[in-house]
Amino acid sequence: MATNKLRVGVIGCGAIAQRRHLPEYLAREDVEIVAVCDFSEVRANQVKEQFGAKYAITSTEQLLALGEVDAVSICTPNQFHASVSIQAMKAGKHVLCEKPMATTIEEARDMVEAAEENGVYLMVGHNQRLMPVHQKAKVMLQLGKLGKVLTFTTTFGHSGPENWSVDGAKSWFFNKDQAFVGAMGDLGVHKADLIAWLLDDPIAEVSALVGTLHKQIPIDDNAIFLLKTSRGSIGTLTASWTYYPNEVNSTVLYCENGTMRIGADPNYGIIVDYADGMKENIEIGKMQTNDVGGQTNSGVIDHFVEGILSGKGHEINGLEGLRALEVILAGVEAAKTGQSQQVDVIK
Structure with a gap:
């Protein structure tokens, strides 16, 4: 990676992104939130301002084309978990995918294979x-x-x-x-x-x-x-x-x-x-x-970031999500x- 920080993008700006992924990324000094993406331009811009992202984007393809993004959180509806994750891994991005990782076993296996073929990490958000x-x-x-x-x-x-x-x-x-x-x-x-x-x-x-x-x-x-x-x-x-x-x-x-x-x-x-x-x-x-109030850290973002930066990978990998x-x-x-x-x- 070109910097000492893990540079991340978040695809899907709903509740799990706003209440878990983005706050936990923001809390880490070794992470830079580069881009957020949502089909709603209004929501993407609101989230960008709230969490200090550099870009607010409405196109997954546009976010994945950013060379300054090393890893992405996939926080889309379940139907799109597999397709967006595979697209991201083919673009050379490490992926943290929300659960369930896919809607079929075939999709999940394709995700595991995409991680292996593209030399990137795939983690599933089982907290x-x-x-x-x-x-x-x-x-x-x-x-x-x-x-x-x-x-x-x-x-x-x-x-x-x-x-x-x-x-x-x-x-x-x-x-x-x-x-x-x-x-x-x-x-x-x-x-x-x-x-x-x-x-x-x-x-x-x-x-x-x-x-x-x-x-x-x-x-x-x-x-x-x-x-x-x-x-x-x-x-x-x-x-x-x-x-x-x-x-x-x-x-x-x-x-x-x-x-x-x-x-x-x-x-x-x-x-x-x-x-x-x-x-x-x-x-x-x-x-x-x-509960929105008094939340505790889920540990998911810490595990994702540390697994990438250490080069050790993740316990909760694609095969675990598949099981x-x-x-x-x-x-x-x-x-x-x-x-x-x-x-x-x-x-």
Whole structure:
């Protein structure tokens, strides 16, 4: 790179760009925000002024043609994640793509191949595994005191994108063509990535019940998956856009020697009840939420920037995003057919 800073562009100036990517880029002294791009010229210019970007652009091609951009965040609707990411990587840019990384396995594989062929990094924005509370939980599990995880439940729900998206009820999240799935793609994919990473055990089988229970939208507002891991743990994954009024972002692991509760208590990030009567209350960090006030750093931008500048790459790479996407697509098929679906353990 020509400078000591990572020079970035952001494609898509919606809520995730304004509340996560751009503030976290701005907080780093080793990053320069060069350009922002959005189909709305008004929004692009507003965001440019707010975050001190050099250019406000309405054309993806124009942004990617900028030689002074080294890396880009893809914050578009889901439908365009793959095509814009591949376009960016072919232009020699490192890519941080929001989740879900694509809408089909074929698209996701094409993204992984594009990164390899063009010698650039591809990272997917699965932030759950970067949260301090989940990092600590994984270390504790690896110590082995709790033994094997036998069953689990992991939940992510809030009141819906209309209360999060900059476009409110008119958000692309409710457009089936642009979003392709609802709560399970927005929230469920995070937990699909988290639980496999936390247990260090890929998901092998999925059954699902998916429905639109309350919102007048053409995609799901609730999804419950029954999961089986490669080593035989079983559990549930719940994603919901109808948790009124408060967000729930928690995981409970029922192990051979006790129970670990993560994000289930307002005071303690992790609570462990051991079978021998011992108890651990661990006060660590704060769960990142969609609450606009009092936000914590997601860790996603730090991981992206540091992986590029160090030359070490990223833990949450394209293959990891592909594994999480496959679980969601298996759930879509399981809900449609009423039959459980096997998941390929992608190497």
